[in-house]
Amino acid sequence: MKVSDILRVKGNTLYTVHPDEHLAQAVQTMAERDIGSLVVMEYGDLVGMLTFREINLVLARNGGSVGTMLVRTAMDDAPLTCTLETDMDEVRRMMLGCHARYMPVMENRMLMGVVSFYDVAKAVVDSQNFENKLLKAYIRDWPQEEPSQAQS
Template sequence: MKVSDILRVKGNTLYTVTPDEPLSHAISAMAEKDIGSLVVMDHGELTGMLTFREVILCIVKNGGVVGSTLVRTAMDDHPLTCTSETELDEVRRMMLERHARYMPVMDRRMLMGVISFYDVAKAVVDSQNFENRMLKAYIRDWPAGEEQQPGAQL
């Protein structure tokens, strides 16, 4: 399974912010849209990723206030990215290594979407559930006369 399979189901709604916007505006947008991340774009280029993790770290660093902090101060300026052709096993490995909950999907320099660790986990579980249903149907419909011999392996 590839990242493109997740994007196809997820849709193409993207939420972005610029690095020079006030962090307070970005936080408001995240709360309003009930999202955990914003892609930081500057003149059509990916420049960073803002997640609730970066927001919390910035607020703690600033003594519990956002103040006039800009997005660029809080954002991760080297976000982990993948392509729509990246295999989900590779995405899981990358996200686990970096403790990344969100990953922009890029096609060369164009933002195609964002996938979350939840999206990846859901895709894996859905795939396993489908496979389990197919295996159970196969076993239930086992052709007569082809019963497994004692000691034989499936």
């Protein structure tokens, strides 16, 4: 299974933010949209990711306030990325290795979507459920063995 398969099912709704936007506004957008990340774009290029992890770090450092901080000061400026052709096993390995919950999907410097750890887990479970259904159907239709003549 490839990243493109997940995006096909998930859809291509993207939420982005500019690095010079106020962090409080980005937090408001995330809360209103019930999303855990925003892709930070500047001049059409990916420059970072803002997730609830980065926001929590800012809140911890500043006594629970984001004040007038900008997204630029909180974002991860070197996020992991993948392509539409990246295999899901590779995405899972990358996400687990770096504790990443969100990964931008890039194709020739163009943002194609974001894959979350939830998306990856759901794809694995759906794939396993489909495989289990096929195996159960195969077992149910297992041909009966003819009793051998030697046993008489």
